[in-house]
Amino acid sequence: MFWFLYLVASILISFVIAKNRKHNLEIFILSFVVFVTPAQIEITSTDYAPSLFAFIFNLVLENNFSSRLLRPLVLSVPVTLVILSMYRTLKRKFF
Numbered sequence: 081m082f083w084f085l086y087l088v089a090s091i092l093i094s095f096v097i098a099k100n101r102k103h104n105l106e107i108f109i110l111s112f113v114v115f116v117t118p119a120q121i122e123i124t125s126t127d128y129a130p131s132l133f134a135f136i137f138n139l140v141l142e143n144n145f146s147s148r149l150l151r152p153l154v155l156s157v158p159v160t161l162v163i164l165s166m167y168r169t170l171k172r173k174f175f
Contacts, residue, residue, distance in 0.1 A: 087116065091112065110157070110164065115132065117132070119148075119152045132153065
């Protein structure tokens with residue numbers, strides 16, 4: 081239930097961020113990926129949380145500066161940027 085509400089909220093926030101911009105589809109997809117990328121909270125547990133917010137929570141409230149929570153973002157954001165650039169190139173050449 082939590083993840084469903086979080087996905088809906090992430091879609092709405094991404095839509096608001098991308099609204100009235102030049103490349104709104106790309107901005108929407110990139111912001112959605114940043115909000116939704118999951119990370120394990122602890123190494124031994126199987127619980128997942130959004131990577132960005134778990135990192136901010138650890139940094140601000142627990143004073144724990146660990147880049148382990150940002151690793152999924154380091155993987156997902158470049159892959160998303162590559163896919164978006166391929167989409168833009170194909171769109172420009174064929175459409």
